[in-house]
Amino acid sequence: MFSQVREITLMNIRNLPSRVGSSSVIVVGIAGVVAVLVGLLSMAVGFDAALKGAGKPDRAIIMREGTSSEMNGNMTPEQRAIIKAMPEVELGSGETYVVAAIKKAGTDIDANVVVRGVEQTAFDIRDEVQIVSGRGFEPGKAEIIVGVAAAGQFEGLSVGSFLPVRDRDWQVVGHFTAGGTALEGEIWGDLDTVNSTFRRGGISSTMRIRVAGEAEARSLDRKLQDDPRFDLMVKPETEFYASQSEQRTALINGFGLSVGIIMAIGAIFAALNTMYSAVSTRTVEIATLRALGFGNVPVVVSVMTEALFLALLGGSLGAGLVWLVFDGYSASTLNQASFSQVAFDFAVTSELLTMGLSWAIGLGIIGGLFPAIRAARLPITTALRGE
């Protein structure tokens, strides 16, 4: 029986080139579904990774109580000094988070790019931040450094160029990387310079601290909440970035799956159509085989195998194409919590590729099953007549 299955299946597959037109329908249809599905989900994965990757367990953000955005908050230099002296705080950097309208490269869209004013300790707190060209900014000067993602996506941010922000021109003195996280979409400058340009006095919007771990961050949180001098809360960075990413990621996933499912239904119809016609053009051939003594099972298996083979081919094609074109593709979108742009790279992970191929196999099984059953049920005598 296995030799029968093998013979018929091999024969079918050897026949494939003669049915290239109709077979390609399955391949292209399923390639389309897998490409769209994997492409959209890779966007969600990339967005999530950019934001979540920015959070480390030994770092925490101090922000105004009840707010969800780094933008809202007012911390005086005195408050920051008190907090920096607390035993839980290893390092602290007052940070001001504002946005500047900068043209997205190649468009006429003014996008809100994050401008973050930081103290020099920020570089010790976030040790993943590395200058890759030029140099760091000098305190007190109108100098900025630009994340590599921001430099690539917005106009006029190359090293040496001047960026007009409010009434002064800021010189771009360097580019930095930050381990592929959302920080790479930001512009950094000296806290005092940013504050004076944005007329904030000494008031920073948040403070970034290094702590021993999440537990210490939580105990500091309780301490500050109980302290009448402050209207502040402490969030571990991991928690903060997860909450920033959660909603958008869920929505992109939802969109990707809805489009994927609708397309998959379309592709099933296409696959059924192809396999039905593959069976119907070979009616005589299949009947002959059965007349020669080949059983029903080999016929069913061979049709199913053909469908699966084509579906897998399509799935690999679609997943491969998306991987080639989209993996690492840089994009940016609006973070509604702070009205600012988040830069991220599409991430076509092996999980997504596996998922795409599983979908392809599923679609192949559904698309092949009914035609296979029809092929096996054809009454030999009528079929031989070629009706």
Add this chain to the structure above:
Amino acid sequence: MSLLGLVWANLFRKRTRTVLTLLSVMIAFLLFALLQAVSVAFDGGVEVDGTNRLVVGGKYSQIDQLPYSQKQQILSLDGVDKITHTSWFGGEYQDPKNFFAKFPVDPESYFEVYSELDLEPAGALERFARERTAAVVDISLAQEYGWEVGDVIPIQGTIYPKNDGTRLWEFELVGTFSENGEGSDFPLFLFHFEYFNEATLFGADQVGNWTLTIDDVERADEIANQIDALFENSSDPTRTTTEDEANRQFARQLGDMGFITTMIMSAVFFTIILLTGNTMSQALRERIPELAVLKTLGFTDSTVLFLVLGEALILCVLGGALGAGLAMFMGPGMSAALEGVFGSFEVTPDIFVIALGLSAAVGLLIGLLPALTAQRLAIVDAFRRG
């Protein structure tokens, strides 16, 4: 049998194939209509009848605040008719997921500038103007959250705490507004600017944007430049655009999503043309002897052309109509589910018409080659091949 009847009968000679093809065309146009709606939501942003309105914002970014003192200076410019203002209040109603914009506004001037809005019930505007803690909301918000006039609505001030140290802002709903009885795609919660100004811990006497009407639409650019020139060297420089442009800019910040939808649509159409095209040419190949019989019986070449082309057209247009119709039916649900990604979108009758047109074009495209083959078919050759 009429010619159309013949086309129809031909369609159903292989019922399974026709139904399956029809279904996949339908799915393609279902996706097309939904994605087109999303795409329109991107490009157009929120559709507002804002051609004679200008929006003045901070020159450097959307989060800049402008001083209240600019109002009289703008009003004194020639050609400026009425002016009002909005500010982004932030704030949460019960849960961060309940996302809608809340603006402190000046009641009278707001509804003068946005004169297309109808406020209900009668006397609501007077109450809104008179009572400090009054609020009015877009009718779609009132429906969504089940609010009625007289309800007290608590909002947590995430950006603006009150100067008594608390964050709880409470408003009494005094009315709802709508345009021609319909809610907006970008529903607003409006409350009294004076209340905000007196009770806020900081940010008093500042607004986010000025919105003004002008006497002459033709002079929009000129007046916008005048306003920006007026404040160019002040501590609060401005950037003035038409309202349409301001909305578009905001929507397009969502960025590369538009590109993604285009990619999906191309993938869908490439697939559908290949699939249906293949099915049509296969259907034709099987029928070559039959077409030869028709020609022998005296059917002209152009009639045969019409027969084949008609089949492709009917299949595609029917699939297109079913798919786009289904999209209109599913649209509201999908839009609500995906609101945070795209804002809200609507599968409009326009999109339905576009889908129909496109389906006819696809039908012609894939029917043409088989139809021409059929038209040129020489009877003798056809019989020999059969």
